[in-house]
Amino acid sequence: MERLNIAIDGPSGSGKSTTAKAIAKELDIIYLDTGAMFRALGLKAKLSNVDVNDVEAVVAMLANTTVDVKYVNSKMELYLDGAEVSNEIRENSISKLASDISKIAEVREMLIVTQREIAKNNDVILDGRDIGTVVLKDAKYKYFLTADSDIRASRRVAELKEKGQIVAFDVVLAEIKSRDYNDTNRPIAPLKQAEDAILIDSTSHTLNEVVDIIIKSIRR
Numbered sequence: 001m002e003r004l005n006i007a008i009d010g011p012s013g014s015g016k017s018t019t020a021k022a023i024a025k026e027l028d029i030i031y032l033d034t035g036a037m038f039r040a041l042g043l044k045a046k047l048s049n050v051d052v053n054d055v056e057a058v059v060a061m062l063a064n065t066t067v068d069v070k071y072v073n074s075k076m077e078l079y080l081d082g083a084e085v086s087n088e089i090r091e092n093s094i095s096k097l098a099s100d101i102s103k104i105a106e107v108r109e110m111l112i113v114t115q116r117e118i119a120k121n122n123d124v125i126l127d128g129r130d131i132g133t134v135v136l137k138d139a140k141y142k143y144f145l146t147a148d149s150d151i152r153a154s155r156r157v158a159e160l161k162e163k164g165q166i167v168a169f170d171v172v173l174a175e176i177k178s179r180d181y182n183d184t185n186r187p188i189a190p191l192k193q194a195e196d197a198i199l200i201d202s203t204s205h206t207l208n209e210v211v212d213i214i215i216k217s218i219r220r
């Protein structure tokens, strides 16, 4: 039986995760946040004092690292070396570490195995940077979500505030721009709209409207 696989890519703060979660709920399928998996490896590097830009050290770290995804009542939980880290990976300092470590080929090769396995065995909506271009090139439904960097930064500020982290708008904006640059300009699997992806700019749409646009396009 062919599985329903929906790919959503886009830069940080474009509303991918909020949108993907709402769509998963509406369609009664699971949601895979692939960024969370890179964040887990960023967290591991931080905890083990491994420099995320030192390829050799990161590759050595991977040899004794496991990243697992579990679903409890359809909610995704993330495990690093057997311990749940779903909250720890949301810490703002982990964002840049995840972006830096994600440039390493061996990191991507490790995580893509689980990503494809989950997509093969489940009806799932995945969000990330390279889902439509690399991970699931053949996915039937692909979307590329974007928005002005100012809007993305204010969404991130609000999201962090909700988690009890107060970070200034200018700081978040600078971080977003630096991460955009990093993710777009890396040689392997850079952030890029797939040719067959539908582009949605959420600058002038609420996230509810974006969910509607995507659901309608799938049902059509």
Ligand code: DC
Residues within 6 Å of the ligand: 012, 034, 035, 036, 038, 039, 095, 098, 099, 102, 127, 128, 129, 130, 131, 179, 183
């Ligand atoms: O989606 P996020 O902001 O939680 O992702 C954190 C970082 O992980 C992002 O800056 C780049 C990397 N990433 C990636 O390279 N490929 C993906 N499919 C998802 C995330």
